[in-house]
Amino acid sequence: MSESRHGMPYYRFVKPCIKDAPEATPSVRRLQHTIERAIQLLPINGPLRFFCHQNPLRGLEELPWEQAVRKARQWFRGETCLAEDEYRSLLDNGRIEIRDLRATVWERLGMGASRAVAPGVSLVELRLAMLKHSSCGSTESNTEPSIAEPGAAFADRQPTPHARDATRRDVDQLVNQILAPFTAAFCDRGQAAWPMPRREQGFLRAFRELHGRFRLATPAWRRGLPEELRRFKPPRFGPMESIADSLSQFGISENEHEEFLAATLLALRGWAGLIRRQEMKTKWMPRQLPAGSLIEFLAVRLILDRLAAQFVTRQGLGNCEPGGVRVVSPDDQALFEEHSQAGGVCNNGAFGTRRNQPESATIACRESVKAILKLAPGMTDAALNNLTQEQWQRLQLEVDAFTENERRLVFHDAFEGRLRQQILDALAVHSLNRKANPAADPPDFQFVGCLDSCEESLRRHLEEVAPRCQTFGAPGFFDIAMAYRRLGDSEYLPNCPSHVKPRHFVEETAGYQADGTLRPVWKASANPAQLCWKENAESNQVCGYSIEEMAYAVEILLRDIGLTDGFARTVFVVGHGSSGRRQPYSAAHNCSFCGGHSGGPNARIFATMANHPQVRRLLAENGLCIPESTVFVGAEHQTCSDTIEYYDLSHVSPGHRRQLEEAISVIEKALERNAHERCRRFESADPSMSVESAAWHVVDRLCDETESHPEYSFAGNALCFVGRRWRTRGLFLDRRSFLASYDPTTDDEDNTSLARLLKLVLPSCVSVNLDYFFSRTDPEVFGAGSQISHNVVGGLGVISENGGDLRTGLPLEMVDFHEPVRLLCVVETTPAALLRVLDQIPRVSQLVANSWFHLATLDPDSAEIHILRKGFFERHHPECSSLPNVSSSRDWRQNRSGNLPIATIS
Numbered sequence: 001m002s003e004s005r006h007g008m009p010y011y012r013f014v015k016p017c018i019k020d021a022p023e024a025t026p027s028v029r030r031l032q033h034t035i036e037r038a039i040q041l042l043p044i045n046g047p048l049r050f051f052c053h054q055n056p057l058r059g060l061e062e063l064p065w066e067q068a069v070r071k072a073r074q075w076f077r078g079e080t081c082l083a084e085d086e087y088r089s090l091l092d093n094g095r096i097e098i099r100d101l102r103a104t105v106w107e108r109l110g111m112g113a114s115r116a117v118a119p120g121v122s123l124v125e126l127r128l129a130m131l132k133h134s135s136c137g138s139t140e141s142n143t144e145p146s147i148a149e150p151g152a153a154f155a156d157r158q159p160t161p162h163a164r165d166a167t168r169r170d171v172d173q174l175v176n177q178i179l180a181p182f183t184a185a186f187c188d189r190g191q192a193a194w195p196m197p198r199r200e201q202g203f204l205r206a207f208r209e210l211h212g213r214f215r216l217a218t219p220a221w222r223r224g225l226p227e228e229l230r231r232f233k234p235p236r237f238g239p240m241e242s243i244a245d246s247l248s249q250f251g252i253s254e255n256e257h258e259e260f261l262a263a264t265l266l267a268l269r270g271w272a273g274l275i276r277r278q279e280m281k282t283k284w285m286p287r288q289l290p291a292g293s294l295i296e297f298l299a300v301r302l303i304l305d306r307l308a309a310q311f312v313t314r315q316g317l318g319n320c321e322p323g324g325v326r327v328v329s330p331d332d333q334a335l336f337e338e339h340s341q342a343g344g345v346c347n348n349g350a351f352g353t354r355r356n357q358p359e360s361a362t363i364a365c366r367e368s369v370k371a372i373l374k375l376a377p378g379m380t381d382a383a384l385n386n387l388t389q390e391q392w393q394r395l396q397l398e399v400d401a402f403t404e405n406e407r408r409l410v411f412h413d414a415f416e417g418r419l420r421q422q423i424l425d426a427l428a429v430h431s432l433n434r435k436a437n438p439a440a441d442p443p444d445f446q447f448v449g450c451l452d453s454c455e456e457s458l459r460r461h462l463e464e465v466a467p468r469c470q471t472f473g474a475p476g477f478f479d480i481a482m483a484y485r486r487l488g489d490s491e492y493l494p495n496c497p498s499h500v501k502p503r504h505f506v507e508e509t510a511g512y513q514a515d516g517t518l519r520p521v522w523k524a525s526a527n528p529a530q531l532c533w534k535e536n537a538e539s540n541q542v543c544g545y546s547i548e549e550m551a552y553a554v555e556i557l558l559r560d561i562g563l564t565d566g567f568a569r570t571v572f573v574v575g576h577g578s579s580g581r582r583q584p585y586s587a588a589h590n591c592s593f594c595g596g597h598s599g600g601p602n603a604r605i606f607a608t609m610a611n612h613p614q615v616r617r618l619l620a621e622n623g624l625c626i627p628e629s630t631v632f633v634g635a636e637h638q639t640c641s642d643t644i645e646y647y648d649l650s651h652v653s654p655g656h657r658r659q660l661e662e663a664i665s666v667i668e669k670a671l672e673r674n675a676h677e678r679c680r681r682f683e684s685a686d687p688s689m690s691v692e693s694a695a696w697h698v699v700d701r702l703c704d705e706t707e708s709h710p711e712y713s714f715a716g717n718a719l720c721f722v723g724r725r726w727r728t729r730g731l732f733l734d735r736r737s738f739l740a741s742y743d744p745t746t747d748d749e750d751n752t753s754l755a756r757l758l759k760l761v762l763p764s765c766v767s768v769n770l771d772y773f774f775s776r777t778d779p780e781v782f783g784a785g786s787q788i789s790h791n792v793v794g795g796l797g798v799i800s801e802n803g804g805d806l807r808t809g810l811p812l813e814m815v816d817f818h819e820p821v822r823l824l825c826v827v828e829t830t831p832a833a834l835l836r837v838l839d840q841i842p843r844v845s846q847l848v849a850n851s852w853f854h855l856a857t858l859d860p861d862s863a864e865i866h867i868l869r870k871g872f873f874e875r876h877h878p879e880c881s882s883l884p885n886v887s888s889s890r891d892w893r894q895n896r897s898g899n900l901p902i903a904t905i906s
Contacts, residue, residue, distance in 0.1 A: 028240050031257065035243070038262035039294065041075065043273040044280070045808040047189060047796045051587035051596035052498040055770040055852075056782045056809055061843075065822075065851040066409065073405070075266060078781030080774065082820065084404060087411035091132075100414035101131055108410065117398050118391060120378035126395075127402055129375035131410065172267050174221060174308040179301060180804060182207060183271040187278065187289065189795040203275075203296035204232060204239060221311035228303050239292065239299040246302035264301055270806030272297060274796060369395055416821050420854060423719055423824055424865050425878040426902040430731055431863035433904075443470040445570040445663040448561065450476030450599055451740040451761065452592055453717045454639055455576060456733055457677050457889075461670040463729060464888055464905060469666070470568070471725060472561045472741040475760045476575055476591035476599040478606040479557040482506045484597070495594045495602055497764055504545055506605060550609040551618035557606070558624060560753045562724065562743025567630040569656060570663055573607045575599025578711065579638035579702060584790055584798045585811055589639065589713045592768050593760070600636025604647040607634035611651070631656050640711045641702050642675040642695065671695070673890070677735075680893055681712055681817065687895055708787050709813035715772060716899060718821050720765045722757065723828025723858060732892050732903045738765045744829050744860040754829060755837045762825065762844045766853050769823040775810040776820045783809035819899060823853040831857050831866050831873035 041059035044052075055061065060068035069080035081087075090096045105127050106113045113124040185196050186206055198209045211222070212229040231237055243261075252260045265272045275294045369392070373379045387395070447462055449455045451473035459471040481500050483492040485507040494502045545553075558564060577598020578589030587596035594602065609615055610632040619626060634647040644667060652660055676694035679685035684707075685697055701710040719737040721728055728739060740761050747753045775783035784790070784807035790798040797806045827834055834857055838845045848855050848868065856867040856876065865876040884903040886892045892903045 028244065030254070031240060031244055034257045035261055035295065035298065038258050038265060039272075039276055041262050042265055042269055042276050043808045044277045045270065045273050045797060045806065047274070047278075048584055048587060048792070048798075049493065049596065049795075050277075051585070051590075053588070053592055053764070053768040053771040054498075055767055056774045057770070061846060061850065061852060063850060068850070068852075069409075070405075075262075076781055078774070079778040081405075081408040081412045081777055084408055084411065087408065087415065090415055091411075096411065096415050096418055098128070098132075100418045101128060101410065104410050104413045104417065105131075118373065118379070118387065118395055119383050121373065121376045123398065125376045125378070126372070126398060127410075129372045130399065130402055131407055132375050133372050171305065171308045171312055174312075175301065175304040176268055176804065178211070178222070179268060179304060180271060182210070183268075183275070183297065184793050184796070184799075184806075186293075187271075187274055187794055187796055191793075191795045200290065202290040203293045204300065207296075207300050208232065221308050222304075224307055225303070228307070239296045242299040243295075243302060246299075246306055249306055250302075261298065264305065265298060268301070268805050270797070270808050273808065274806055369399055372399065416854075419718060419821055420824050420867075421879060422901060424826070424856060424867065424876050425880050426731060426883055427721075427727065427826060427858060428863045428865050428876070428878045429881065429883055430904065431727055431858065434726060434730060441468075442566055443568045444468040445470075445572065445659075445666075446563070446568045447471045447572045447574065447667075448474055448478075448563070449574045449637070450474065450576050450591055450593065451738050452476060452576065453714050453735055453738050455637070456737050456739055457735045458637065458670060458674045459739065460732070460889060460905070461673040461677070462667065465669045465673070466666045469663075472563055473725075473739040474557060474561050474741060475757075475764070476593040477602045478573065478575070478599070479553050479560075480504075480602040480605050482602070482605070484508075484601050486601075493595070493597055495597050495599070497593050497760060498595055499763060500760075504549075506601070508601070545609075547612070547614045547618065550612060551615045551622075554606065554610045554615060555619055555622060555624055556756070559746065560757050561741035562746055563741075564624055564743075564746055567627055569629050569631065570660055571610075571630060571632045572635055572663070572667075573603040573610075573632055574635045574637050574644065575601070575603035576637040576639050578713070579640045579643070583787070584792050585784070585787070585814065588810060588814065589711055592714070592764050598636060600634070600645065600647070603636060604634035607632035608648070631660075633660070639713070641699050642671045642678070644671065677889060677893060678711070680897065709811075712817070713814060714768050715815055715818040717765075717769055717772060718819070718824065720761065720823055720825040721828075722754075722761065722825070727828060727858065730905045732886075732889055732900070732905055734893075734900050734902075736899070742828065751829070751833050751837050754827070754833070755840050758827070758837060758844065759841050762841070762847075762853075765825070766823055766844075766847060769853065771810060772815055772818050773820040773822070776815040776818045779809075779812045779815065783807075783815065784811045787811045787813050817898075822851075824856065825853055826856045826858055826865070828858045828860055830859065831868075 043056055044054050044058070057068055057072050060071055063071065072078060072080055087096065091098075091101075102124065105124050109124060109127075113122065115123045117123050117126050185192060186199060186203060188196070196206055196210075198206045208229045212226050214223070214226050218225075232239075232242065247257060247260070250260070272294065275289065275297055278289045279291070279294060370384055373384060373395070374381075444466060447459065447469060449459060449471065455473070459473070462469055462471055475497070477496045481496040481502045482494075482504045483502045483506070484495040485492045485505075487508040487510060492505060492507070494500075496502050575594070575598060576591055577594075577600060578586055590596050591599040593599065610626070616626050616628075631652055633649070633652070636645050636647075637643075638645070646664070649660070672691045672695045675698045676689075676691045679689065679694045679697055680687065682697070682701065684701070685694065689697065698710075701707050704710070716734065716736045717738065719733065720740070721737055722740040722742050724743055725739075725741060728737070733739075738761070740757060742754060742757055744754070779785055784798060785800055789800045790807070790811070791800075791802065793799050793806070797808075799806060829837075834855075838848060847853060849871070854867070856865055857873065858865050866873040867876050868874075884892070884901070885906050886903055887906055889905060892905070893900060
């Protein structure tokens with residue numbers, strides 16, 4: 001938590017925890033801390049109105065990248081890379097080059113790369129041949145148990161896996177059929193017609209109220225549930241004691257608790273993650289969850305697991321109670337005995353899978369190995385025919401060792417390396433050929449927008465239409481961390497990044513506002529609604545904004561983006577949001593810095609603060625002088641329809657009206673061009689349509705009820721640049737770059753502005769990038785699948801069809817053309833300064849150290865670039881000396897599809 005100059009907490013970062021019970025025994029305390037570690041694997045999803053982008057593997061961020069994605073395949077059974085055929089298509093199209101593959105293989109093999117595996121063939125050449133070969137016959141050998149479901153790591157000690165195989169029944173399916181709909185009703189935000197009995201008393205009491213009585217229609221496997229629930233007699237036998245009892249009955253030793261409990265939670269990870277999120281953000285929920293709901297959820301889950309496992313075991317052994325499903329057939333019984341004697345578990349075991357495979361995967365046939373070796377340089381038919389049996393065996397083992405997953409990781413590293421080289425080359429070349437903008441004359445107008453990638457094209461078109469304008473990129477909440485209530489809404493929602501706790505309340509009201517010396521003043525305007533400060537009586541919240549607080553917020557943002565002098569007469573402060581029809585995932589198109597909400601209210605409040613006379617006097621005392629002739633205008637960019645709504649224009653003096661109208665006219669032209677550029681991604685758009693037709697087409701998509709994805713939002717993001725605009729102005733970045741403004745020449749020696757900016761920018765941008773990354777690599781596991789089958793449940797999230805787990809991640813229609821690459825962040829500073837700043841941001845430092853994103857610096861005084869590799873900054877050596885040069889963005893993208901390379905707009 002950082003303190004402002006006025007002694008008030010400016011940001012407060014929230015981390016969930018499980019508090020120790022006052023009289024807990026040491027074993028219970030250990031179990032509490034074990035559960036706290038286990039829940040870190042859960043996604044932090046929903047509710048939909050509070051949507052924010054999150055890394056689906058956030059619980060694994062403490063691990064290095066490759067180790068984390070390998071573990072994710074084991075835990076979640078999800079794909080963390082593209083398919084091998086997709087990478088080979090990129091190789092054929094020149095998006096990956098052989099030299100990139102060679103460099104990656106050499107780096108991975110180290111000293112063993114040159115080892116000969118056949119006469120004239122080194123290990124690196126063999127692997128390159130396998131990467132080029134379309135069907136090398138090598139499959140992955142995975143002898144580890146999959147533990148995406150409870151108890152998979154312990155399947156070899158449990159009888160239940162054999163029982164499931166014999167009965168074709170799934171324990172988790174039985175449990176989820178009762179637990180998923182109950183959790184949906186328990187977490188309901190007001191959609192249900194009837195309130196759940198005893199909901200306010202907690203998950204456990206509510207569950208016992210509904211399922212704690214014996215009924216004739218109760219399925220056989222749940223006959224013992226009422227008796228189990230009657231055992232709860234807090235505080236002597238509460239949820240923690242029940243969890244410990246279930247672990248004991250499962251025979252799980254203490255050193256296996258964390259793994260087992262994590263697997264149990266992941267069996268219904270969408271709903272468990274929602275409970276975790278609501279416990280973290282309880283204050284903003286209209287119907288708050290009682291404390292300890294996730295612990296009680298886990299306790300109930302383990303009870304149901306035990307009952308279902310016992311039932312399936314008895315069923316598999318042919319010893320089902322009266323009223324059970326059936327007695328196993330002789331064939332099933334024989335199958336069960338066969339697996340029991342083998343000591344293994346079938347692929348559809350009750351709690352997981354443990355495949356009985358050889359020590360290595362199936363060895364590729366000799367003909368396949370021959371086909372691979374023919375691609376290796378130096379290998380002839382005569383040499384192939386002279387290979388001995390021992391040499392063939394060694395070759396087959398080498399081929400077998402380079403599994404499909406290993407090949408995909410090599411392909412992915414090479415793909416990222418090629419894109420990274422192209423981006424850094426473009427930045428270096430552009431910095432050499434372009435000089436800083438002269439500061440002699442003030443610009444016609446200035447545009448301060450959000451740094452999100454969806455705004456990159458609008459800023460570029462503005463600069464093409466009006467070369468004398470100046471644009472800036474800032475975090476889209478504009479340093480106004482507030483809880484906001486729109487006109488007609490019944491609740492306050494946090495309009496700030498998810499890791500920031502708002503302490504100020506603002507609401508939109510109709511009518512006139514009263515004057516006040518220490519409060520912002522809104523006079524009558526043409527807008528149907530106005531804003532006022534909302535006082536709150538809670539002791540830990542600031543009641544309204546003081547003049548000092550307003551001045552501090554304005555000063556911090558302007559200094560961070562480098563706008564400290566040379567003010568234009570008109571400064572537009574423009575947030576953004578999606579005007580798309582209300583879809584379940586419409587919040588995912590909104591500002592990534594506003595917690596899934598639009599940034600227009602923040603922009604409007606910032607502009608009002610910056611126009612306040614007393615605020616300007618305080619800023620002048622601190623050395624930040626804003627001319628009296630400068631007017632800040634708040635606005636909101638609707639990214640779906642490509643229109644802008646301007647706020648409080650009646651406050652603009654008559655002397656500014658003409659210039660304001662001219663600036664708005666220029667912005668309208670830029671919006672039309674922006675819509676035209678977006679249309680090249682839409683299959684419904686004619687590639688030859690005019691700019692005017694494109695502007696109407698995006699509006700038609702907005703109104704089309706059959707359109708599943710009216711806009712693509714942040715899809716394609718790959719770069720985050722933090723620095724002065726002249727470093728990237730004139731570059732066609734194809735809406736793939738987050739652009740944060742920062743001037744290293746105005747920062748202090750401690751790089752205070754840079755530290756503050758990166759603390760906000762990097763967590764949000766990396767979360768957006770990784771959310772898109774994994775939702776693209778596996779839309780069914782890490783994403784939400786297709787929107788066609790989505791149904792909203794409880795106002796919380798979506799489920800596929802009519803039941804099951806809550807879907808996490810992004811829908812397929814938002815990521816179908818996204819290329820999953822880790823974010824490359826380039827900061828205009830020195831390596832030494834950046835390392836000092838990273839020491840102040842622990843989470844970002846961890847992400848950098850574990851290679852969850854790539855980091856580079858651009859020297860403030862030259863075009864020299866350094867990239868961080870294995871903890872050290874290495875100088876980047878450009879491979880090209882020039883970029884394609886075109887007269888406009890339209891000339892470069894005309895009649896071209898897909899992601900385009902970087903070009904210079906002259």
